Amino acid sequence: MELQLPGIGEWVAAFLTLCAFSFLYKDNILYRFAESVFVGVSFGYYIGLAKINTLEPNLFRPLFGNFGEQWSLIVPFLLGVILYLRYIPKLAWVSNWSLAVYIGYYIGVNLLQRLQGEILPQAKGTMLPLNVGLWPTLCNLVVIIGVVTVLIYFFFSSPHKGVLKPTARIGIYFLMISFGASFGYTVMGRVSLLIGRLTFLVNDWARPLVHGAFGG
Amino acid sequence: MSANSISSGVVCPGGRGSGGNTAGIVRACTMRLNLSLACAILAGALLLAGAVVSEVIAAPRDFRLDLAVQDRPSDDGSSLILSWSTDPAVLTLPTGVVLEDDPQIFIERKTEGAVDFLEAGRTTISAGRFQDIELDSRESYVYRIGLQPATGGMVYSEVSMAASPKGNLFRTQRVNALVAVLMMGGLVIAYIMAARRGAKLFIRRISGLDQIKEAVGRATEMGRKILFVPGIVSVSEPQTLAALGILGYVAKLTAQYGTQLEVPNADPLTMASAREIVKQSYMEAGAPEAFHEDMVRYITQDQFAYAGSVSGIMVRDKPAAIFLLGWFAAESLLLSETGQSIGAIQIAGTAQVTQLPFFVAACDYTMLGEELFAASAYLSKDPLILGSIKGQDAMKIAILAAIVIGVVMATVGADGFVNWFTAL
Amino acid sequence: MNWAHKLLLIDRRIIFVVVFVGALIPIIWPIGLAVQISPPVKAVFDRVEAMKPGDAIMLSFDYGPSDGPELDPMANSILRHCAKKGIKVIGVSLFPLGGVEMAIARFMQLDTDLKARNGIDYVNLGYKDGAPAPMKAMGDRIESVFPCDANGVPYSEIPVLEGIRSYDDLELAISLATSIIGEWWINLVNAQFGIDVALGTTAVSAPKYYAFMEAKQAIGVLGGMKGGSEYEELVARAYPDLKGLSRSATMGMDVQSVVHLVIIFFILFGNVMFIVTKRMTRGAN
Amino acid sequence: MKRQVPIMLAITASFLPVIAFFFPNAWINEWFNRKLDEWMVIIASFAFLLGIVSMVQVNLHKVRRRQKGWIFSVIILVSFAIMASCGLFGAQGERENGTLYPFTWIFQFIYAPMQATMFSLLAFYVASASYRAFRVKNMEASLLLIGALIIMFGRIPFGALIHPVVPDLAEWIMRFPNAAAQRGIIIGAALGAASMSIRVMVGIERPYLGKS
Known part of the structure; x- marks a missing residue:
């Protein structure tokens, strides 16, 4: 196999890997540096991830591209935006509305997952x-x-x-x-x-x- | 085609061809019969007329596949299930037509009044079954199957009887889940109500709890401090709440005995609640002057950095007793290992099953899973927690009973009871 | 404090060094120990092996980089297996912390290894938030939550997706899962839609999935690096022309052997010291 | 209004999927099942990003006050801004010419190695915990240790060299005693989760209102 010299990516990755390993000796500035980069990048990653994979194809493109048929997407759009009102102290209570819908839905789904998907088949599996x-x-x-x-x-x-x-x-x-x-x-x-x-x-x-x- | 019987809009093959799902079809037919009679007669008449029409259209057919159409049971009325014979003996091809093994077939559909067939999907002949979706329950449909022989062109099967998809009221196969939901809901709510009304609900003592007093006593004798770690996540996690419930009890003891208490936190919200709880306990124990805010500190949110600095506290201060209660992840082994190495009494508890092995091995007492919640209910007497634990217990008895009956049934070969639990 | 007690309290970092060296040596000079096949992995392999060309499976990448060493080898060998058999693979991802990127990397690897074609042999539909919601929606119509693939190509324009509308058109769903998402494939997707589900899990969660597998809620389980190495072995036995491709889990099992022996030694030695200490203290009293 | 509306909303939202689960009516299916699922994907996406605002607030605050370690907050904010703009104004995966988009490049060479290495530290901790904390001090701990040793030997290629029955014994433990205990835990945990769900569905417990 042809071995190429490590590229810049490999150098960066190797450096960060060694920084993280240095925590084994003791907590130190290199570890803190690498960890801070990681924390920042991961939050940035979430934004890109949500925009590229969900918000763009499932919300913005259908809503603005085909409003006639997809107008109902306004509902989740609004509920999503309302969530962020919690950072405005005076309006924070409004954000509880969409939080309630969000939690409610998952609680309902979860109930069925647990009862129909776990308890019944697991009990059956024991018979x-x-x-x-x-x-x-x-x-x-x-x-x-x-x-x-x-x-x-x-x-x-x-x-x-x-x-x-x-x-x-x-x-x-x-x-x-x-x-x-x-x-x-x-x-x-x-x-x-x-x-x-x-x-x-x-x-x-x-x-x-x-x-x-x-x-x- | 005359052999097929028509029963209120569903085509039932009279026992020919696809024998495997006849029972299902018959069941579907019977269900349909339960609908109002007037409706049935009307639809039957309409379809009889339709069948006559399709018989006329179906005339030029190239081969026969025993095509049958039926409504998909327990759905919203938007799909039909097409089935055909996969038996090569049934497949009679026109002379000169040769097919490859398991050829691709083209499912074609049209609404009854329409002239042209449209492609609904493709599959292979060995599939034996095709589900056509996104149909309109107000329409009725006929199907035929097209084949492309190697010689080119297209040959078609007979045209099926007409059928229209029907919506159902209830998914009968999910009645088991409905029973479970109603039972669970009823029991939990009933016990919570009872607890609120002040009914005395018994919960057994949890072994780890008995040791708390002993641990605090020992720390007092040795003149060392007590370290309480309430997990690493926020108060929205039930395990954190359970841990904080126990923290209240521990703080009351340390206030009474005059023992030092330290609560390092990884979550700012948990820290705020913990501080409030400790303060409250010291007031209730009549020692508000012994409380100071530094007892409950915020360290850092980072998992490993938190574990590192709490281990540091353990090594430096050598607490006599360590409590590790709440939601833990990988740091559990770091913390319990360090605690063990300094010789402290360790009382742990979590519902994180993957972390339990480390606690069991390194701690003196471990509350396993649900025990953590029960312990907190035992101490707090909160009717909400108490009631739901009792409700869960009642459901547990029901499940145990079902299992015992199920084992007997399975042994004597009565599988109906066993299969009911996952009827799909 | 006696000598045995002191030995028990040796600096952690000495143990760290022993583990580090124990892991490093077999990586530099591999040993090549034989892999034993276990039934749960065989079950998954046999299920895929029994499929016909043109059948389709869903492969859900529900893990992030931290579990890559455990789950990447499974993804590689399942993808190779499907490519060899002409089975269509529909990749999705429901794990936020890097799932979609793991999928991208695995499909790129498949392109290099076996010249598979994106959109024709497989498709990577990308990631969606809020796992149970897309899982439920796919039971009705996959396109309603995945209107396009990870590169933005519309669903209807992707050849490999022709004729695939919901779970009903798939033979099997395999979730490579690091967290609770794997359980949702069982207690939601399998329970409500009846599609067969197989799990590739991290070793840490493998014991739990045995309970699901024994209750027939999953057709099989690939547990951790060991499960990955077994699948690699099965694929290599069935398709000898793939032997040249990398088999990182099989290589990793060499290292596992050495480090496991090191840890087992520590456990036994620690307990001997513990008993000796106890005896000595009792003797002193 | 501040309390009643969210309670009503939560109760309604929790019943919709349950109703759609049991009743297959076309209208119910369209609105309580299909549309709701599609909507939830979007709302979950917004919810997933909620923490970012706090993260930015906390770190900006640290930098402004020059609190201890503020320089690390600067690093966090800068790397956040770079990655976020790669995501917002770019794409993921590879370009036509085979090179990676910056978003995927940063993921592969910065995010992935860091996440993976931080978790790999656990291998060392597991070793030292095994040495210093795993003691046969009572019946329970002994059973745990015996189980662990059998599984450890049975799961490595080396185990079969000791005796061919070792891997089979490990598999038997996994399939029977282990699966039975796990099943007990699964049923117990499912009961706990289901009772939590029910408490929310009848409005007794209100996690969406903040502290109750």
């Missing part, structure tokens, strides 16, 4: 047959016991006494095994991110640099 051969039945039993005991552990209306005490304990054990799995996966996830950065530094920046300097 497993217990007559499907020894090993599959055993596996099904593990799932059923796990779900039931965890739900009982999270049951607050009666104290964990009598039969509930050992049941809730089993629930905790299931939770702990699951947290263990979670931990194992978290390690993999975090290490992946490090691999990504080191691969960039080594393969996109340092390696071409070394090859360039010593003629490969």
Whole structure:
């Protein structure tokens, strides 16, 4: 493979990467600098993102280009603009109107997502047959016991006494095994991110640099 | 075509061809029959007339596909479902016409009165099914399928019976969700009302809560401070509110015992609320003079910088007890690790499941998920929180019961009960 | 404070250096360990493999640069797989912090690797705000929320979108998700519209998706870099001519092996020290 | 007016998608479903940008008062202005000739490496937390550790070298005990979220009014 000298982009990215890594030693001015650039750029990015991907194609172009058919887009336009009145203290209360519509809609959608999309199918997923051969039945039993005991552990209306005490304990054990799995996966996830950065530094920046300097 | 039966505007193939969805079609037909009789007779008569007309138009056909049209059930009356036989035995082509494997087909549609067919879409013959959308429920439509043989030109199937899309009143397949919504709503509202009326609602003690007093006591004995971290997000997050509820309780204890308390914040709004709560608690405990604003400080909004400087506080001041309650992200492991290394009693709690492993491993007591909310309800006795926790509990019992019944049903092979939960 | 206790309190930065070196070495000199295939990944691969040329899938880029190392390899190999099979890919993005740019970068990579054509073999429809709203709207008509693609070309003028109006015309939706958006593909899109959904997730959220997969709400899960490396392996086995292309997840798994062993060593060593300390303190008392 | 109108609006807005979900009438579908979804994409876009005003205010304030670290506020504002103008007056992706638009260039070489590196720091923290905080101090912690070790061995290529059953054991844990516990958590969390939704839908809880 032809190795080209790192371009200006790679140099900038490598510098910022090293700045961020310097936080591991201790908080320092290079880290603060890189972080400030990042914060500024990310807010700028949001503006461009919203304008290019949503506001332009979904609002301005249809509204101003085809007002006859798309006049109803005035409603979300107004509701959107009203949101910003919260920065004018005297009119801040008006912005609550569109905030109310916004929150209301998502709350309604969320209710259905949770009940129809999670609780019903997850409950159904636990209704497993217990007559499907020894090993599959055993596996099904593990799932059923796990779900039931965890739900009982999270049951607050009666104290964990009598039969509930050992049941809730089993629930905790299931939770702990699951947290263990979670931990194992978290390690993999975090290490992946490090691999990504080191691969960039080594393969996109340092390696071409070394090859360039010593003629490969 | 005479074998097809017409029932109030829907074409039902009389058991021929697409046998797989006959049950569905019959159900759709029965549903339609439930509509008012007058309407049915009128529409039936109209369509019978239409069928006669289309029979006349359909005359020049090249091959037969057993084309059937039906209304799409539980919709707003803007789509029809076209189905045809994918069985090669049914597909009788005119002599000389050769097709490639699974050829592309052109679905053509016209309103009944119109002269020309218009393309409605393309698919392949093996699909067996096509959904035509954005139709007008006041019109009735006929369909035919076109094929392009390799030899060129176009050959057409028979023309389907006429059908018009019908709007439905209720999506019958979502009745399970309706039951869930009504049940959940009813239970939560009922318990909140009961709590407001002052009904005594029992909630069990949460184990972490019992340890708070002990931790504060130990800090007092050792003469060291207590560090309370209320998560890193704003007060709009329920977990933050729950954490602040517990902060009120902790602050009251430290006021009584005369122990030092420090609350570093990552969010300015949370800081304002936390300061108010601590101040209030000190007044209620009769020690307003012991409160000073520096107890509740704002550090910085940045996740890692915040974690870094709170770890710094831990290492420098060596607090005897550390509370990590609320919404946490990746900084959970930094904070709990440092706390563990200085030997403090740590009480943690979050509903962020991915962060729980770190708390469980590094802290002495951890409130898992919902326990955080229950703990705050237990301490605050706020009827809103108390009532909704009871409502959730009641729903939990219903779900547990359903699961147990479902397991029995699945085992005896009665799948109807199980399948009801996700009827689509 | 005894010696074991002191060892437990060593400066964090020493551990940092060990991890750094452990990760760096296999990157510079790869080991090349074999990848084991797990059923959840196989399920997704088989589903795509069973499709016919001309079928279409939706690939949602719901992640940002911070999870690129985990999810980019999945995107690459799914795109290559689809390109090889002649399956149309409709790219969308619902994650604000960089999703659309991740999609742009992956499609550019596909262009270089396999000479795929924008608008003919695939399309990148870009990003929309407020995820559940566009997800719902696409069940009715994709064009109503995505009137044009990421470059501003109108929906009706894009050849690959011919005949595709809503989820009904798609075989599968795959979300490569870093956050809660992946769950919405399951509890909203799959639950309300019935389209098959597969998930490529960060390792951190993988354990949760197993519950959805076991309840048949998702056809399969690709969990973290491991899931990515498995898909890379499956594609490479099925299409040997793709073997020359980069397989960053498979390479990454080498590093994972080393760093995991380092961390496992730390856990075990830490616990031994912990027990020794406890014994010593008890002895001293 | 200041309180009643938003409460009414929120309750109405929350019921519309629920009504459209159950009742497929053409008019309901058009206005409560199609149009509302299209509108919400736009409103969400405006809402997403709300924080920018505060960010600019806070940083301008810092610079004007010459507060500690004000120079970093200047950096934030300048880089914000550059990126925002690239977005407002440019496009995303690549040009016809294969070069990147400035908006995408800055994203790829400044935003992406910074975001990725800040999160990659966690790999180091996870290692040190594993060493210093993961203790077999009781039954729960021990189970957690055993689960973690099996998954860690089972998920790396090295695990299969120890014994071929290790990856299978990890997969079994994921599919059964783990999935069961996660399911319990999912159901519990969904109940919590649903009850929150219901409280908003009947107007008991009003997050849109600021502090209640």
